[in-house]
Amino acid sequence: MDVMKPIASTDIPTGDDWLYEVKYDGFRCVLDWGKNGDIHLTSKNKHDLTPNFPEIVAYCKEMEKVVVEMLPLKLDGELVILNNPYQANFSAIQKRGRLKNKESIEKSSSERAATFMVFDLLTVKGKTLQKLPFEERKQKLVELVEAGNFKDRIKLIEAFSDPKELWNIVFDSKGEGMIAKRKKGVYGPGKGHRDWYKIKNWRTFQAILTAYDSKNEYFSVEVFQNDELVEVGKCKHGLDSEAFQTVQKLFLTNGDKRGDTYRLPPAICASIHTLDIYRGELREPEFKSLLPNLSPEECTLSQFEIDMALLPTSVDISKTDKLYWPETNRTKGELLTYMREISPYMLPFLQNRALTIIRCPDGINEESFFQKHLPSYAPSYIKGVGKGDEKLIVCDSLDSLVWFANHGSIEFHVPFQYITSNKPLEIVFDLDPPDRSKFHWAIEASKIIRQLLDDLNLISFIKTSGNKGLQIHIPIPEGTMSYEETAVFTQAIAWTVENQKPDWFTTERMKNKRNGRLYIDYVQHGKDKTIIAPYSPRKTKEASIATPLFWEEVTEHLRPEQFTIKNGVERVQSQGCPFANFYKVGKHQDIDMIVALIK
Numbered sequence: 001m002d003v004m005k006p007i008a009s010t011d012i013p014t015g016d017d018w019l020y021e022v023k024y025d026g027f028r029c030v031l032d033w034g035k036n037g038d039i040h041l042t043s044k045n046k047h048d049l050t051p052n053f054p055e056i057v058a059y060c061k062e063m064e065k066v067v068v069e070m071l072p073l074k075l076d077g078e079l080v081i082l083n084n085p086y087q088a089n090f091s092a093i094q095k096r097g098r099l100k101n102k103e104s105i106e107k108s109s110s111e112r113a114a115t116f117m118v119f120d121l122l123t124v125k126g127k128t129l130q131k132l133p134f135e136e137r138k139q140k141l142v143e144l145v146e147a148g149n150f151k152d153r154i155k156l157i158e159a160f161s162d163p164k165e166l167w168n169i170v171f172d173s174k175g176e177g178m179i180a181k182r183k184k185g186v187y188g189p190g191k192g193h194r195d196w197y198k199i200k201n202w203r204t205f206q207a208i209l210t211a212y213d214s215k216n217e218y219f220s221v222e223v224f225q226n227d228e229l230v231e232v233g234k235c236k237h238g239l240d241s242e243a244f245q246t247v248q249k250l251f252l253t254n255g256d257k258r259g260d261t262y263r264l265p266p267a268i269c270a271s272i273h274t275l276d277i278y279r280g281e282l283r284e285p286e287f288k289s290l291l292p293n294l295s296p297e298e299c300t301l302s303q304f305e306i307d308m309a310l311l312p313t314s315v316d317i318s319k320t321d322k323l324y325w326p327e328t329n330r331t332k333g334e335l336l337t338y339m340r341e342i343s344p345y346m347l348p349f350l351q352n353r354a355l356t357i358i359r360c361p362d363g364i365n366e367e368s369f370f371q372k373h374l375p376s377y378a379p380s381y382i383k384g385v386g387k388g389d390e391k392l393i394v395c396d397s398l399d400s401l402v403w404f405a406n407h408g409s410i411e412f413h414v415p416f417q418y419i420t421s422n423k424p425l426e427i428v429f430d431l432d433p434p435d436r437s438k439f440h441w442a443i444e445a446s447k448i449i450r451q452l453l454d455d456l457n458l459i460s461f462i463k464t465s466g467n468k469g470l471q472i473h474i475p476i477p478e479g480t481m482s483y484e485e486t487a488v489f490t491q492a493i494a495w496t497v498e499n500q501k502p503d504w505f506t507t508e509r510m511k512n513k514r515n516g517r518l519y520i521d522y523v524q525h526g527k528d529k530t531i532i533a534p535y536s537p538r539k540t541k542e543a544s545i546a547t548p549l550f551w552e553e554v555t556e557h558l559r560p561e562q563f564t565i566k567n568g569v570e571r572v573q574s575q576g577c578p579f580a581n582f583y584k585v586g587k588h589q590d591i592d593m594i595v596a597l598i599k
Helices: 054-070 090-098 102-111 134-148 163-173 241-254 301-309 332-349 398-406 436-455 483-500 568-575 582-588 592-598
Strands: 018-023 027-033 039-043 073-080 082-084 115-124 154-156 177-182 196-200 203-213 219-225 228-235 256-258 261-274 286-290 323-325 354-359 369-371 383-385 392-394 409-415 426-432 461-464 470-475 518-521 530-532
Touching: 018 134, 018 163, 018 196, 027 054, 027 115, 039 054, 054 073, 054 102, 054 134, 054 154, 082 332, 090 102, 090 568, 115 134, 134 154, 163 177, 163 332, 203 228, 203 241, 203 301, 219 261, 219 301, 228 261, 228 301, 241 261, 241 286, 301 332, 323 332, 332 398, 332 409, 332 568, 332 582, 354 392, 398 409, 426 436, 426 483, 436 470, 436 483, 436 518, 470 582, 483 518, 483 592
Parallel strands: 115 154
Antiparallel strands: 018 177, 027 039, 027 073, 073 115, 177 196, 203 219, 203 261, 219 228, 256 261, 261 286, 354 369, 354 409, 383 392, 409 530, 426 470, 426 518, 461 470
């Protein structure tokens, strides 16, 4: 079938006639769901995607029993591999789509499963709903998803009535954009309508036009890295015919001709918007305007990276070239970019918890200080709990996180309970070797602890401390245990591990009495004591980060310094977040055996 396609728009339609949905970056797809496992996935270009997404087919077969009375169904949606609930991984879905070998497809689907994000219901019991208004189709879709309890490989794209609310979510999550849909609109093929509009979440940057290809009419787009020009992509569209012909003539008349390409020294600057970078190329780039008054020297790679990060405009970004980690040449700008990109994964572990930060306004080798109270000059969007100068900091938004980073905050530490509670949300073991040369002791201790936790039917999570050790987190249902009760449990586990290898492990708190052994810190798990937050940078020379791990990664090849602000975002986007289900697990964690152990 020919799918309905949204029309590109720079403006968001507003009013009571409209609903709004997240636009995901994946494969537009129609799911035909028949009886007896007759399932087909078809792209908007009518390509059969079914063989490349066996996890979707398997999920439909598993769920057939709960929707059998509604079959056959036809669902319209987007096949995606999610980075976070509102952002899809374009690179990952493209890679999956290119796979041909069945074993490679099965391996890929087990490592990083795709999700069918459904936004429209076109057929129920074989009868079309396409002539119904969109709001009626959407309501029937909501009822279908809720009745089937779909939540794994098929998920509903929620409709919002407030475009500003949704746009804020899309921006914070660095999503692709939004779709505005007219409530009364019917479903029809192509773009012969005025009912669906797509608004892209563009990244806008400034660059230099250095070359023109007369064969394909693309301009090369470059920026300065130190004194050298580096290409960040190519662009052709967006200028009106007069502006395009003017720039074209400059290159053809004055450029140094090499084959079909004409090159000029850096002089012509432009503002360009794009969706992102994929395989070294700008995605859907368009000229926004020429910038005749901009100096080419202002178009730098560091500024390009900051512009592509989509930092919130509420923060007055400054001194991005300042070196924060001199030994590895990492700057404040790189910290800001990292914190913005990692925010969807990090913020869930900061929200509703009192924050303690370590600030290094002049870099890690200069003066640093702890801060746990909200400064008087903090903007109003940063929350504080308490009164006067004793207000505790709560960092629960992208703007807050970037503001603190802009003020030199490098480390982010949180307690084990919500700010409104006296009881822990999690139990944590901190495995602290004497130095990095004994990191393998932390690996060994973590494996022993995991086996003990497995024997107690407990699901555990592990991360690097970002410095020299490992930390094991056990989420528990909120309010079910006191700190006094968890202390009995952590002590029992710590003593058990210590007794297994007393030459390696100790629970001795006094550092001068540990005799070079790994310290199993179970005492730190107490009310208002803190632990480094997942994904927080550290004051180490490498700019390492406290990195959530998959348990299968905890091998002799693991090193604490291998994850940094430079590779941490790419890692979580390519592999997924190992802590993604942390709170879900905690809500349903079975602690009966812990309770029995401590009674």
